[in-house]
Amino acid sequence: DTGVSQDPRHKITKRGQNVTFRCDPISEHNRLYWYRQTLGQGPEFLTYFQNEAQLEKSRLLSNRFSAERPKGSFSTLEIQRTEQGDSAMYLCASSPRGDGNQPQHFGDGTRLSIL
Amino acid sequence: AQTVTQSQPEMSVQEAETVTLSCTYDTSESNYYLFWYKQPPSRQMILVIRQEAYKQQNATENRFSVNFQKAAKSFSLKISDSQLGDTAMYFCAFMKGGATNKLIFGTGTLLAVQP
Numbered sequence: 376d377t378g379v380s381q382d383p384r385h386k387i388t389k390r391g392q393n394v395t396f397r398c399d400p401i402s403e404h405n406r407l408y409w410y411r412q413t414l415g416q417g418p419e420f421l422t423y424f425q426n427e428a429q430l431e432k433s434r435l436l437s438n439r440f441s442a443e444r445p446k447g448s449f450s451t452l453e454i455q456r457t458e459q460g461d462s463a464m465y466l467c468a469s470s471p472r473g474d475g476n477q478p479q480h481f482g483d484g485t486r487l488s489i490l
Numbered sequence: 491a492q493t494v495t496q497s498q499p500e501m502s503v504q505e506a507e508t509v510t511l512s513c514t515y516d517t518s519e520s521n522y523y524l525f526w527y528k529q530p531p532s533r534q535m536i537l538v539i540r541q542e543a544y545k546q547q548n549a550t551e552n553r554f555s556v557n558f559q560k561a562a563k564s565f566s567l568k569i570s571d572s573q574l575g576d577t578a579m580y581f582c583a584f585m586k587g588g589a590t591n592k593l594i595f596g597t598g599t600l601l602a603v604q605p
């Protein structure tokens with residue numbers, strides 16, 4: 376069990392550029408989550424996958440955001456035409472299938488800074 | 491919609507002392523779970539303790555215990571024998587049972603353990 380891995384750890388980009396983040400969940404976990412955490416706030420849910428199916432998206436996820444999990448393993452989160460307000464920590468978590476007795480394991484996050 | 495409120499932005503405790511972090515939540519659900527997560531500085535979020543709403547007995551994990559008051563919708567975390575390594579941001583989180591298992595977080599309490 377190597378834990379949830381996220382890449383890159385930090386991303387600095389100019390406003391208007393596209394960025395893509397990657398998340399590798401714990402291998403036997405079929406559920407994968409993306410959260411966004413801004414300074415001084417708790418993480419906010421963005422989207423959820425069960426295997427390759429994206430089953431829920433938050434209204435926070437504007438049409439500039441897209442997430443995929445093509446083979447039910449790793450996931451990518453892309454932000455197009457980045458804006459200042461996109462600056463945040465993007466967290467990925469995974470869990471085995473089940474109810475709340477299956478805790479979510481978080482990665483270190485990708486910190487995005489928009490210049 | 492569910493909400494989670496942490497009214498203590500910062501707290502401080504002396505090493506070896508006991509501290510209690512407060513959390514209240516609002517929901518109309520009967521099947522749910524509550525969690526405390528710890529996020530050390532620049533490190534990943536880890537689960538501290540969880541409580542199933544249908545269980546009356548308060549959860550305990552070593553030095554960490556909760557006081558779950560279902561009628562009052564209160565879920566406080568008690569840390570006994572505080573250690574320097576307990577210094578972190580602590581987030582209270584809610585999860586609705588039987589759904590996507592997304593977590594709804596409070597804004598966090600920054601705990602500083604003083605030597």
